Amino acid sequence: MSLLAASAEPSFSLISTVLSLLQVLGALGVFLFGMKIMSEGVQRVAGARMRAALSGITGNRFSGILTGFFTTSLVQSSSATTVLVVSFVNAGLLTLIQSIGVIMGANLGTTITAWIVAVVGKFEIASIALPLIGIGLPFLFIGKDKGKSWGEVLLGFGLVFFGLGLLKDSVPDLREMLKTDPGTAATIQNIVTWMGGRGFLSVLLYLVGGIVLTLLCQSSSAAMAITITCALNGWLGDLDNPIEVFRNSAAIVLGENIGTTVTAWLASLGANLNAKRAARAHFTFNVAGVLWMLVAFVPFTEMAWKITHLLPDSLRAAKGEFSSFDVAFATAVFHSAFNLANILLLVPFVPQIARLVEWWVRDKSPDSNKTQIRYISQGLVDLGELNLAEADTAIKAMSNVTSQMFDGFVNVLNNPDQDLSSEVARLKEMEDQCDQMLHDITSYLIQCSSHEIGPSNATRITAMLRVVSEHEEATDRIYRLVKTVQRKYEKGRHFSEEQHRELSAICHQVRAILDLCANSLSGISGEMYETANLLENRIDKLRKQHNKGAVRRMQAGGDVPTEMLYTETNNHLEAVGNHALNIIQNAERKSDTGIGARADV
CATH class of the missing domain: 1.20.58.220 (Phosphate transport system protein phou homolog 2; domain 2)
Known part of the structure; x- marks a missing residue:
């Protein structure tokens, strides 16, 4: 009997692990589906104004930054905005320098996701998600045109919140796992221990992990949701040492900033010369930001951690106490502060970035700069309206x-x-x-x-x-x-x-x-x-x-x-x-x- 019990135990553990993984993937699916519905609804509600804003940008790079920020804040996908920018450059709607400004703004706009995830983690999700879904659902059946689109926006927001709540519940707490599934928990702990505690090498390891995670999700927003959820549940280090957990999540965020550039790079394949240059500019801007941040990583994360403790007490634990939510809000602060600082630091060098990518992607054919119309989109967010x-x-x-x-x-x-x-x-x-x-x-x-x-x-x-x-x-x-x-x-x-x-x-x-x-x-x-x-x-x-x-x-x-x-x-x-x-x-x-x-x- 003992032999049967011993052989059944690993099998049960494997089934439990697979089911847990499927629950995480299902929660992530609800989140991504909600984002898709919400984004497409927003496009139908405000698509004309968003199109006019994107196609009417002047040579002022600051107006481009604001346009990229507000567009991405509405669509909630920097990948969608940058793919759209590549598409517009391909058609001649935007110049290379204008596109760089929009891409900078898109990077800042996508930081809102981290704040949503952090706030959602603090409150009871059903109190937000289900009423939104309940309000939006009737509009899908009785609404027409804009009314139906508003219903999709509300339904999408509700599903985004609901998916985040499911994700929070489906990612097991590592400390509880040590009691229920000690074998799997010990393996995860060993991996985290091996990656952490290595100084600068640990930062690089988590950074690479962020790149891989974003490539797998094809969405920096989804990658951000997973990162913060894992941090809250002790998967990125011992929560008794919160600053270390926060730094690990911040390093993953840096990797996500690089990983999100791949979507625009793929979209530029087969496009004209300037579209390829716009995609390379996106990569150059994000990588340059990550490089200087690696130099200033320790003092910058300390600053973000201190700013987090200045947030209202309603968002955190009692004043002076540590809460796991501090890690979530610190990650959101770091994400926003990093992208804002990167814009302020590099916006004066937009012409130099343009010259760099012009040298990188050289004009080899007389027709290579010819504008053409080519449908460019991504699977997650449909850009039919904006295109x-x-x-x-x-x-x-x-x-x-x-x-x-x-x-x-x-x-x-x-x-x-x-x-x-x-x-x-x-x-x-x-x-x-x-x-x-x-x-x-x-x-x-x-x-x-x-x-x-x-x-x-x-x-x-x-x-x-x-x-x-x-x-x-x-x-x-x-x-x-x-x-x-x-x-x-x-x-x-x-x-x-x-x-x-x-x-x-x-x-x-x-x-x-x-x-x-x-x-x-x-x-x-x-x-x-x-x-x-x-x-x-x-x-x-x-x-x-x-x-x-x-x-x-x-x-x-x-x-x-x-x-x-x-x-x-x-x-x-x-x-x-x-x-x-x-x-x-x-x-x-x-x-x-x-x-x-x-x-x-």
């Missing part, structure tokens, strides 16, 4: 190419005596570029729409898909105009002065509606919409007048092939105007103010 800003910029770039192509056609039309074959070749490249942009932007928008987005953004994406299609059709028409004029030259046909005047008149109206079309992508008023309809009516009226004149000249014995080329040119010009009007109508739809009928092409 629409990149699509907006790409569509504006497509509109700019359309206008440039039309100017190129007018140049070819007005200079029949010059050899403009190189200009025709350039216009063909631009037409091919628009074909590629149609493919890229359409694929990008479909990827955005395949994720959780609000109803208003679903309508917006539909309008954007129509806009890029109309732009591509407009550039096709413009290139047909170029080929028509080229065919006229090759056949030795010549337009009369009257025909040139008439074509100049209709070209002037088309150029005006193209300008209005470009402006409508940033917002449209009722006056702009009326002007667009007026311009399209003028173009259609001119086209009919010109074609009737061509018919009269052919009836009077004029050159039929030349008049047919002239008629074809007028028809293509009128079609370009129709496409421009359709784009403006869809811009009107995007602002939900009603649209007119689609122009016939």
Whole structure:
């Protein structure tokens, strides 16, 4: 019997360990799922303002820091913000120097997680989490648009708190484990003892542990929650020596600061030159901070420990007494103070950091700095809402190419005596570029729409898909105009002065509606919409007048092939105007103010 009992004991211990590990993973899953729901709800509630803030940053690096801080505070994921920054740099929304400021702010914004974990550890979690879930749940079923999104925010916050509470309860207290499972507890103690008490080497060992933990979690927030929970339960050292436990957790935090840069680095793979440089800048900034902190580690942690004891007594134990919560709040203080000090220390050197990464990631190809649209996100937090800003910029770039192509056609039309074959070749490249942009932007928008987005953004994406299609059709028409004029030259046909005047008149109206079309992508008023309809009516009226004149000249014995080329040119010009009007109508739809009928092409 004793042999059976001895053999069953290790088996039971193994099962108990596995179950404990699964409980920890389950708690972490609730926390991460809550963060995902909360973040996506926040994007739907405040996504437009967050997009405007990120895409409207000026050259002032301090505004970038504030934008990065507030964006990350809302999304609660520095990885999500930095991935978004890499995506915006890739599309040309942000410069390299602007992106560095946002990344600095993101590092500070993510420190809020440590404070949430510390505060949650102090109070009874069910008193916070379950009421939030209870308030948010009905909105998921009865709410519409913003109401439903607010429900997701409340539900997400509740699940975050609930997950943290489960994590706190599922990570066993090492001192209690010594009584219930002495074998496993002794093993953990031996590991902690081996890693600790080695001076600076211990700091490096825990730092590497923080890097590995963040790589496994793919979330610095989740890694922070695990770190503080383990510290509270004695997994990072003997709580009878709290300053040592705190220093071990602080060293892990430093490792997490390095580990979180990997997500942005992976996101930059396949992106353009500046996006790669932005990811390297994130790595450089965080590693530089860790390096100087290693030099000042002991005095800095002592300062953070003293600041912790200045916190209100309601957050800690009775004044003058030690509580395990001191370790949690000291870790939060250290995390915030370190990132704030790192920003203050390195913000004057942003241009130098930019030059360093420019030297690190060199321009080896003439097209390596070309902006492109590429859907970049991460699994934990869906960025479908915020990534629409990149699509907006790409569509504006497509509109700019359309206008440039039309100017190129007018140049070819007005200079029949010059050899403009190189200009025709350039216009063909631009037409091919628009074909590629149609493919890229359409694929990008479909990827955005395949994720959780609000109803208003679903309508917006539909309008954007129509806009890029109309732009591509407009550039096709413009290139047909170029080929028509080229065919006229090759056949030795010549337009009369009257025909040139008439074509100049209709070209002037088309150029005006193209300008209005470009402006409508940033917002449209009722006056702009009326002007667009007026311009399209003028173009259609001119086209009919010109074609009737061509018919009269052919009836009077004029050159039929030349008049047919002239008629074809007028028809293509009128079609370009129709496409421009359709784009403006869809811009009107995007602002939900009603649209007119689609122009016939």
